[in-house]
Amino acid sequence: MPPASVTFLGGVREIGGNKVLVEDGPDRILFDFGPAFSAELEQFYVNFLQPRSTSPVKDLLEFDLLPRVPGLYSRAALAESDLPYEAPRVHAVFLSHAHVDHAGYLHLIDPEIPVYLGRGTRTLLDAMAVSTHRNFGEHDFRTFEDRRPIRVGNLEVVPFPVDHSIPFAYGYLVRTSAGTLVYTGDFRHHGPRAADTHAFLSAAAEARPIGLITEGTRAGPDPRRNLSEAGVRAGVDRLLVDLDRPAFACTYPRDVDRLRTLYAAARAADRTLVVPYRAAHLLAALAPELGDDVPVPGRTEGIAVYGRRKKVYYKWEQPFLEEAVPAAEIREHGRRYLLAIDLGHFPELIDLRPPSGSPFVHSMSEPFSEDDVDDRVLHRWLDHFGLAFHQMHASGHASGPELLEIVRSVAPRTVFPIHTEHPEFFRSGDRPVTLPERGRTVALEAPTSRRR
Numbered sequence: 001m002p003p004a005s006v007t008f009l010g011g012v013r014e015i016g017g018n019k020v021l022v023e024d025g026p027d028r029i030l031f032d033f034g035p036a037f038s039a040e041l042e043q044f045y046v047n048f049l050q051p052r053s054t055s056p057v058k059d060l061l062e063f064d065l066l067p068r069v070p071g072l073y074s075r076a077a078l079a080e081s082d083l084p085y086e087a088p089r090v091h092a093v094f095l096s097h098a099h100v101d102h103a104g105y106l107h108l109i110d111p112e113i114p115v116y117l118g119r120g121t122r123t124l125l126d127a128m129a130v131s132t133h134r135n136f137g138e139h140d141f142r143t144f145e146d147r148r149p150i151r152v153g154n155l156e157v158v159p160f161p162v163d164h165s166i167p168f169a170y171g172y173l174v175r176t177s178a179g180t181l182v183y184t185g186d187f188r189h190h191g192p193r194a195a196d197t198h199a200f201l202s203a204a205a206e207a208r209p210i211g212l213i214t215e216g217t218r219a220g221p222d223p224r225r226n227l228s229e230a231g232v233r234a235g236v237d238r239l240l241v242d243l244d245r246p247a248f249a250c251t252y253p254r255d256v257d258r259l260r261t262l263y264a265a266a267r268a269a270d271r272t273l274v275v276p277y278r279a280a281h282l283l284a285a286l287a288p289e290l291g292d293d294v295p296v297p298g299r300t301e302g303i304a305v306y307g308r309r310k311k312v313y314y315k316w317e318q319p320f321l322e323e324a325v326p327a328a329e330i331r332e333h334g335r336r337y338l339l340a341i342d343l344g345h346f347p348e349l350i351d352l353r354p355p356s357g358s359p360f361v362h363s364m365s366e367p368f369s370e371d372d373v374d375d376r377v378l379h380r381w382l383d384h385f386g387l388a389f390h391q392m393h394a395s396g397h398a399s400g401p402e403l404l405e406i407v408r409s410v411a412p413r414t415v416f417p418i419h420t421e422h423p424e425f426f427r428s429g430d431r432p433v434t435l436p437e438r439g440r441t442v443a444l445e446a447p448t449s450r451r452r
Contacts, residue, residue, distance in 0.1 A: 014421065214426075259279060354387065
């Protein structure tokens with residue numbers, strides 16, 4: 001029987017794009033399947049220039065932007081491709097979280113292959129599919145319980161919740177015939193769910209892993225000033241003290257922690273947080289999963305939806321229309337509001353006409369996002385309206401020094417750095433490092449002895 005092995009089909013020397021194949025004898029499972037935030041992808045597909053919906057795999061394979069894995073893709077996705085359709089040869093997909101760079105290519109996968117994910121992650125995918133029209137495909141979705149093992153042939157997978165800039169993120173312990181492999185997904189431990197990350201890393205260390213597959217987004221140069229979530233709250237609080245004009249904040253609509261932070265700051269300053277329709281829809285969808293501390297427009301005092309004028313409103317937007325706050329109200333009574341706008345909604349500033357010097361808090365989680373715009377364009381808009389720029393950033397990822405400390409404490413036999421442009425950074429730590437190569441299979445060998 002072939003030995004247990006791991007193959008890195010994506011996420012190699014790039015941010016995102018994780019595609020990790022673990023095999024043990026006849027059993028094969030895949031962790032994550034999304035596009036990368038990489039120059040390689042953007043050499044061919046950017047903005048509205050995207051693969052054709054009628055032949056997506058063919059168009060991505062043309063530039064080696066997808067792995068050639070037999071028995072993975074659906075018959076429809078392979079249309080006109082030179083990769084022939086085969087019945088599934090991958091037995092399960094495990095999703096770490098709902099960010100697009102980990103889940104965005106799910107729609108290409110054969111619907112007969114089970115997709116395992118957290119219950120909250122499934123809710124997130126459904127909400128995103130409605131409000132962004134993103135297609136994740138039809139699948140045999142199987143939701144799991146935290147820390148409860150899942151058996152796939154010779155492999156056993158144990159999901160652990162971790163802290164990240166999107167809720168319901170997971171890391172995994174993967175028990176193979178050679179020993180335990182740890183896959184972190186994306187994680188941090190300076191956010192509201194830090195205890196989850198600590199519990200996962202503790203379990204990882206106890207497993208005495210043969211390999212640690214870790215993300216390294218912030219490995220290497222890290223020029224941005226990074227705060228904790230509490231640090232973002234303190235900074236916004238300072239801006240709102242005795243402010244007599246509207247305040248603006250820009251964050252990802254799926255960063256629920258940041259929305260809760262902005263809501264708490266707004267309430268402390270006797271303001272109403274105003275959010276876009278998309279954020280309102282997401283909060284309403286996630287409230288049953290996250291509990292009563294999630295503010296929902298129309299249900300919770302102190303949060304409202306911005307009444308963006310449109311020719312046609314989608315069905316999912318309509319529940320928020322009646323109580324939406326129009327631009328004229330914010331323009332006249334700006335002191336009452338903290339407006340969280342998407343970058344794509346900047347044209348609303350033309351109607352809002354904020355007073356010069358009004359604060360604008362740029363509080364995106366990362367410099368990598370499908371929601372972001374060119375930094376030069378951002379500042380042209382701010383300069384035009386005289387808005388005062390304030391950077392308040394709390395990363396969704398552990399810092400470089402934190403990553404090295406985590407590697408030291410988990411003490412794997414070897415480290416596999418992915419989701420990073422600087423994998424060599426990990427060689428500055430005290431554990432052996434195996435630099436992944438795209439498409440290369442690495443055998444997982446059981447150690448004869450272990451010293452910690």
